[in-house]
Amino acid sequence: MKKLTSRIDKEKLLLAVAAPVLALVAALVVTALIILATGKNPFPAFNDMLSYGSASDSQVYILNKATTYYLAGIAVAIGFRMNLFNIGVDGQYRLAAFLAAVVGGALSLPGIVQIPIIIVVAMLVGAMWSAVAGILKVTRGVSEVISTIMLNAIATAIIAYLLQPDRLGQLDEAGTLVSTKPLPTSSWFFTMDMGPAGQLWGFIVVAVLVGVAYWFTLGRTRFGFDLRAVGQSESAAAASGANVKKMIVTSMIISGAVAGLVGMPTLLNDSHQFDNSFPLGLGFTGIAIALLGRNHPVGVALAALLWGYLERTTGHFEVIGYDKEILGVIQGVIVLCVVIAYELVRRYGLKRQQQRVGAELAAQAAKTETEVTA
Amino acid sequence: MAQCASRLPRKLPAPRSCPRGECAINASSPPAVELRGITKRFPGVVANKDIDITVRKGTVHALCGENGAGKSTLMKILYGMQKPDEGTITIDGAQASFSSPADAIALGIGMVHQHFMLADNLTVLENVVLGGEKLYGIGSRARNKIKEISDAYGLGVRPDALVEDLGVADRQRVEILKVLYRGARTLILDEPTAVLVPQEVEALFDNLRELKAEGLTVIFISHKLGEVLSVADEITVIRRGTTVGTADPRSTTTKQLAELMVGSELPSPETRESTVTTVPMLKVDGLRLAATDPDGVVREVLSSVSFTIHKGEVLGIAGVEGNGQAELVEAIMGMRIPDGGVITLDTTDISTAPTRKRREDGIGYIPEDRHRHGLLLEAPLWENRILGHVTEKPNSKGALLDNKAARKDTERIVREYDVRTPGIEVTAASLSGGNQQKLIVGREMSHNPKLLIAAHPTRGVDVGAQAQIWDQIREARREGLAVLLISADLDELIGLSDALRVMYRGRLVADADPATITPEELGSAMTGAATGHLEHQENTGGEDR
Structure with missing residues (x-):
């Protein structure tokens, strides 16, 4: 048996x-x-993908990209496990990164204090932004798909309004780029020096921790069980004693908090300020990655790595005479x-x-x- | 028994006179459906073996057998959902081969599934025309056709009602209408009475007789033998995947049929000695609940419902489905917030407690619809063992799950409650209905409930599992459990209950002593014809019991 x-x-x-x-x-x-x-001929292209993608500098690039993608994927996956489609990860992380950059630029505390503050601010902003959708869903029955799409647009507008020289932004010396006040160097997240291959972002550690926490919460806690139960059958979960409305709001908030982390690798390890060149559309990438990774902590990691790999290798296509739009x-x-x-x-x-x-x-x-x- | 078994399945029953005057369609025309030597193998298992059935035109042909005997597979073959490995299907004298239900429908075979296939958020009209838009359009022509069919067979279907507002019996009529609308001449009904009360069953049978009178053929799948005997013109019994015999309902008793079906005598739900104490366990006082009915009117679905269940007592609630029983259960479980009234469990007022608190306090719940309220179908059995008791031992320690202990305890439940499964890692969906129910009963009983709410605990469950579930309820009652039993099976209600109440339009209108009352007397109160304390009348056929 x-x-x-x-x-x-x-x-x-x-x-x-x-x-x-x-x-x-x-x-x-x-x-x-x-x-x-x-x-x-497609074969030289595939060949190049293999050789270029396995170069050491490519590996560092892929890992750095995957860090961001992984967080986005997990943020979406939390919603998916609840049968919630959080399309709003995009707006949540951008608003979160923007406000966290503002707070980070305004303070000049020791890094050990300031970095956690920046991260917490980002998570809080993301959580609050997604909570709007969650509360609307349980109180007024508004589909989270619709409300989060609209919240994305509102986030874009808010950032555009606030990111101006006389508000929360400042012009750089050349007078061409508006950004938030850069973070003090003490607030930069650590990186690992990989020699000629470049710098590996230290935020990958946080991403791994988030993955472990996600796995543990879902599979090993009562809360995670309720969350999965609601995701599989709302009626059965309600009969089992789970408070479905509370679960919807809570999981939406958690999804938003993780979404708040999505912009952090870029902000703390790379750009150190928020400007118009801050990466866009990571929330949508996250949806694809969560789908591909089956909402599984390891699966999402593999998907994030694959996404980074594809981006890296196809970026090289132009050099060897192919179209990068592939x-x-x-x-x-x-x-x-x-x-x-x-x-x-x-x-x-x-x-x-x-x-x-x-x-x-x-x-x-x-x-x-x-x-x-x- | 001997008499039944001697009728070999291959032997065609001789055309016989029709004392009921219902099989007026001549016997010389070819049979509506003829199955010969049907065999269906699944990897490692033979689901059907040499099945022979002849269904004559204009008759109600019953197909009996325990759950898992192979009835469903056979019907799937006849409805084109599965292809037989061997054997032939002959429809109206012409050999047929189905590769999809569409082929079967084209030859006039329609199926009413046990689990209804209706879209809740659409109206009856929309549900009926869905997929059949080409037949009569989607407008007034379709509406007229629906009314015409509904009137012709007395189905009483309102085309513009929302399906989500309909009760089970109404939904079933919609399903039947859907099939007729598509021009079915042979209807397959899968366990149609499992969800109905006696009066509704009678109404259904009247409908079936009308269908028959119009020359339609009905294949009726059931394991309720009394019903089979009362409505069928012919009975085929299936056991372990093969036809073991045919029986003539006029010369067969339920006992003989049961023996043919399971190879042993049918279990009885009767409870003998009383274990009722004077300690109240559940007190419901003046419970009120309003809800919006199909016509958009706010109506009280529970009005001033009051009762007390003592330790060791089984209180049975009889009633036609949709008279507030489901709402009563959900109010006691905390899934619906009542508008007024007090619910007291073991001296604690739980009127405002959330569902989880109530379950922790000792309410066990066997839900009416186990797929919607009792199980996570795509989750493994051990996770389903956690469902509903996630805060309790052995499932969790503090805020953390104890998966290991939960797995181990699931193995115990599987063993003690005889859940037939190859292991605890398989999904709940892969078990048969009876085994799913045994798992639920095992789970609920494992937390030493003070009160068990059992809504239709043996619905859609095979005879063997039924007897087990009854035993377990009796056992727990002996140990001081209070049970609120809601059932459409009046024999079950009368047999298990220590006290009976009848629910009608959200009120408890009558009470009865299960020791003396008959199902017929109870049935009349369920339609609102009798109220107050029901006294057994000697002259109304008390010898029936």
Whole structure:
């Protein structure tokens, strides 16, 4: 009996891996066809992806990118586990990074105090911004999809309004760029020197901690169980005693708090100020990464690394005579394939398990029957 | 028994006279459905083996068998959802091969599923035309057609009511109408009475008789033998995936049928000795709840509901579905906030306590709809064991889950409550209904509840599991558990309860002594015809029990 249970598990694992692999292969094939259609040979391109992507400076670049992507992916995944679609990660992290940069620029405390303050401010702002959507959902029944999209636009407008020289921004010496007041160097997050490969952002440590906390909270705490229960069946969770409305607001707030962290690697490790060149659209990247990573802490990490890798290697395409826009194609195809593949694999898996359970029980019944007759 | 078994399945029943005057359709025309040697194998298991069934036109043909006997697979084959590995299907004398339900529908076969397939947020009209827009459009033509069908068979369907506002019996009629609307000449009904009370069952049977009179054919799947005997013209019994015999309802008793079906006598829900104490466990006083009804009018669904359940007592609530029973349960569970009234559990006022607190305080809950309220279908069994008791031992220590202890305890439940499963890592969805229910009962009983709310605890559960669940309720009652039992199965209600109340339009209108009352007398109170204390009348057929 034990043996069969474990076999089902192995099969489950195989199925879990099958979907993203299938999607990746499909995406590669489609990409190859598109490169072919532009009249070029796709194989040197793939070759370059392999060799360029494994160079040490590329590795550092990929890890730095993946840090940001991972946080975005987890922020979205928290919502997904609750059946909430937090499209607002985008607005949440931008507003959070902006206000955190303002606070960081205004203070000049020792780094050990100031860095946590900046991070906490970012998380609070993100949490408050997403709480608006959560509260609207439970009190007025507003779909979080709609409200977060609108909150994204409002965040953009607020930042545009406040990021002006006579408000919270300042002109740089050249007089061409408006930014927040730069953070004092004492508030820069540590980096790890990788020699000629460049600097590895220290925030990767925080990202790993967030991943561990996510895994632990979901799988090992009562709160996480309630959250998953609500995500799987709201009615069953309510009957079990979970306060569904409270869970919606809480998980929205947590998702927003993590979203607040998304801008931190860039702010604390790289730009040290918020200006118009601050990365955009990370919230949407996060959606793709959470989908690809199946909301699993390790899966999301792999997806974030893949995203960083694709970006790095396709960025090099122009140098060797290909179009760098191919990146968008690959990413788009991967997301499409992933969504389809997961649904197919999920359905197949459920059905397969039902059959297996039926088969197993029939075998047991047959066995007892022969024992009885014998 | 011998008499039934001697009718070999392959032997076609001879055309017989029709004392009920209902099978007026001639016997010389080819049978509506003929299955010959149907065999279906799944990897490692034979679900159906050499099935032979002949369903004559214009008859109600019952298909009996325990859950897991292979009825569902067989019906899926007949409805084109699965392909048989061997055997032939003949419809109206012509051999047919289905690759999808659409093929079956095209040949006039329609299916009413046990779990309704309706979109809650659409109206009846929209649900009926959905997918069949080409037949009569989506406007007044469709509405007229629906009314026409509804009137012809006395279905009483209102085309513009929202499905989410309809009760179970109404939803079922919508399902039947949906099938008729698509031109079905042969209807398959999967456990149609599982959700109905006797009067509703009678109404359904009247509908079926009308269908039959119009020359339609009904295949009726059930394991309620009394009903099968009363409505069917012919009965085929399936056991372990194969047809073990056919029976003539006029010359067969429920006992013989049961023996044919399970190979042993049917269990009885009866409880003999009383364990009722004088210590009140649950006191409900003046409970009121208003809700918006299908016509948009705010109506009291619970008005001044008061009762007391003592330790060791089973209080049964009888009533036609939709008379406030579900709301009563949800109010006691804290899933709905009542507008007034006091709920006291074991001297503690829990009127405003949240659901979780109530469960921690000792309310066990076997929900009416286990898929919606009792299980996480895609989660493994051990996570389902945690559901509803996440704050209690052995599931958690402080704020942390204790997955190891929960797994271990799930194994105990599986063992002690005889949940048939290959392991605790499989999803709840892969278990049969009876085994899902046993898991729920095991889970709820594992926390030593003071009060058990059992809403239709044996609905859709096979005979073996049914007997087990009854035993467990009796056992717990002996140990001082108070039970609020809500059931549409009046035999179950009368057999298990120490006291009975009848609920009608949100009120407890009558009470009865289960020792003397008959299902018929109870049934008349359920329609509002009788109120107050129901006294058993000797002349109304008291010998029935």
